[in-house]
Amino acid sequence: MSIQWFPGHMNAAKKKAEESMADTDVVIEVLDARLPEASCNPLVERMRVFRQRPCLKILNKSDLADPVATALWASYYNAQDNVTAYPMTTKKPSDVARIVTLCKQLAPHRGVPTKPLRIMIMGIPNVGKSTLMNALLKRRVAKVGDEPAVTKTQQRIYLDQHTVLIDTPGLMWPKIDMDSDGLMLAASHAIGSNALIEEEVAVFLAEVLLERYPNLLAARYGLKTEGMDGVAVVEGVGMKRGFRVKGGDLDFEKSAHVLLHDYRSGALGRISLETPQSRAERLARHAAEMQEKAERAAAIAAAKAEEAARGKRGS
Structure with a gap:
């Protein structure tokens, strides 16, 4: 996202x-x-x-x-x-x-x-x-x-x-390069709600918490986090709190909202979504992805140019 x-x-x-x-x-x-x-x-x-x-x-x-x-x-x-x-x-x-x-x-x-x-x-x-x-x-x-x-x-x-x-007024920048930055900002309530899907942000946050603070998830919601992914965490929050929509299905939207609220308010505990080391690793992955994307684009452009050249030679 x-x-x-x-x-x-x-x-x-x-x-x-x-x-x-x-x-x-x-x-x-x-x-x-x-x-x-x-x-x-x-x-x-x-x-x-x-x-x-x-x-x-x-x-x-x-x-x-x-x-x-x-x-x-x-x-x-x-x-x-x-x-x-x-x-x-x-x-x-x-x-x-x-x-x-x-x-x-x-x-x-x-x-x-x-x-x-x-x-x-x-x-x-x-x-x-x-x-x-x-x-x-x-x-x-x-x-x-x-x-x-x-x-x-x-x-x-x-x-x-x-x-x-x-x-000065709060100032963003025109293009957020890394998707993870946008999701961290959204999780921390720095992005207008009209620009995001709260459930997707909550799933991202849950995945970060599973990696960095599984003990806080266990302590707050009574979850056994081993083997869980982000979706399962949000679902687990809802099941533990009894969030249901009419008909009895899990209220995933409300579960996501509660997880985000508990993070933003500090109810989950003291949490950092990045460290200098994790930031450096994320930047390296992003650079590699951009390089790979550029190489694929160059290869496609070269193939199209070669195909066009063959067409001209054939005519």
Whole structure:
């Protein structure tokens, strides 16, 4: 299943962000700690690298992520030039309080009366940007909702007389290259519901959980996971909970919804859908698949050209 989602307002948001980046000192990119690279927008990366802006990569919702995987991701990002990784949750005021200090460390020449520190907050939809903005300001200035793309316009607000926050709408990118990225984003509620089939997303999530966290499935639903596939897990959730449609058949749709909800809310436990190693392996597989696809296309094109040449010779 290939998931793509780039509503029209995001193209305008992208252009506005490119303009504002020129007058920004530090970029905060808010990532989902459960899937940091899948939730890392390549458009944001290109913009900030082009402008040579330092980046504070916030691994948000770290309270929902596997702490071992999060530590690996923090090391991965901290090894990059001009990047600081910060695992945190907006539920802890002490976590939020450190953000401006970390930004000042990335731009030590700013944050004085004559040169205020200008911080742009970016990220994909529903990753927690608006909640972070409200937590930083200690008041509600950004609309928050449990649906992707609630914020649609850019805001510029003074945190204090030395610090300016630029809040941007959640931004996706036009084409998600790897199907698994789209499915991880959908499972984590970063994709609009009109762009996905929830049952297929739940089956994908179940397969990841079988591979990485079978003990959490067993503990939450009482499943014996050995020999199961993703479909069987979703069915098992429904059978354990007694989800039936009229007539007595299993309510697969409701079962899928519950599995996704339990993952998103943390009821299943602390889960990460990728690690730096699994990401590298997935990228390698994708590159090999693309190479094979290109070779097949080239072979078909060559065969057609040869057939056309024979036809001309024959005539």
